[in-house]
Amino acid sequence: MILRKLPFIIAVFGMAGGVLIGILFGANEDFFQNRISAGLARNYDIQSLSDNSEREAKIKTESAKLWRCYQRYHFHANGIAGLSLAILTLMSFIQAPRLLRFCVQYSVAVGGFLYPFVWLLIAIYGPEIGRTEAHDTFAIFGYMGGVFFVGILGFIFAALKYPWNLEI
Numbered sequence: 001m002i003l004r005k006l007p008f009i010i011a012v013f014g015m016a017g018g019v020l021i022g023i024l025f026g027a028n029e030d031f032f033q034n035r036i037s038a039g040l041a042r043n044y045d046i047q048s049l050s051d052n053s054e055r056e057a058k059i060k061t062e063s064a065k066l067w068r069c070y071q072r073y074h075f076h077a078n079g080i081a082g083l084s085l086a087i088l089t090l091m092s093f094i095q096a097p098r099l100l101r102f103c104v105q106y107s108v109a110v111g112g113f114l115y116p117f118v119w120l121l122i123a124i125y126g127p128e129i130g131r132t133e134a135h136d137t138f139a140i141f142g143y144m145g146g147v148f149f150v151g152i153l154g155f156i157f158a159a160l161k162y163p164w165n166l167e168i
Contacts, residue, residue: 003102007109011084014113018077021070021120032123036066039127065131069123076116080148084112087155093165096158104158107151114144 025032040046040059049055087108091101118141126134135142 007088007105008085010109010113011081011088014077014084014116015081018074018079018081018116021074021077025070025074032070033063033067036063036123036127039066039125042128043130045130062127062131066123066126069119069126069131073116073120073123076119080112080116084108084148087152091155091158094158094162095165096162100154100158104151104154107147107154109151111144111147111149111151114141115148116141118142118144 037059040062043062046055046058046062049058088105091104091108094101096104118135118138121138121141122131122134124134125137129137
């Protein structure tokens with residue numbers, strides 16, 4: 001029974017993460033901005049720039065891009081979790097084979113939950129080690145977007161091939 005509920009629980013946790021960081025933005029956006037600034041102050045590549053104006057321009061650009069990564073986590077976590085819940089709910093009405101339903105539900109739930117973390121981890125670690133390096137380090141989370149997409153394709157296949165039980 002828990003295996004049937006778990007994808008829904010995972011999707012709700014994804015939404016909770018997106019909502020929680022949104023609340024934290026509203027409560028103390030300066031915390032995130034200060035964290036980015038402190039990390040950029042420790043970034044060797046940026047601090048080794050000899051031209052002060054070039055260094056300040058780089059800090060300004062990186063600050064904006066890293067702040068956007070925090071926002072992307074918020075947007076993706078909420079949007080994908082909502083879409084996941086919709087797909088999971090609709091999938092429960094499709095009379096597809098159990099294995100197909102299982103694969104679609106877990107692909108959507110797990111892929112959708114893990115994918116937004118690429119943005120959060122880039123935002124957390126990017127200031128100090130660099131955005132590209134952080135992206136490369138945490139690329140596995142980005143690949144989870146592909147797992148999510150495979151789940152969507154599986155849902156579309158099941159929705160078109162198998163009958164729906166819409167009796168309530």
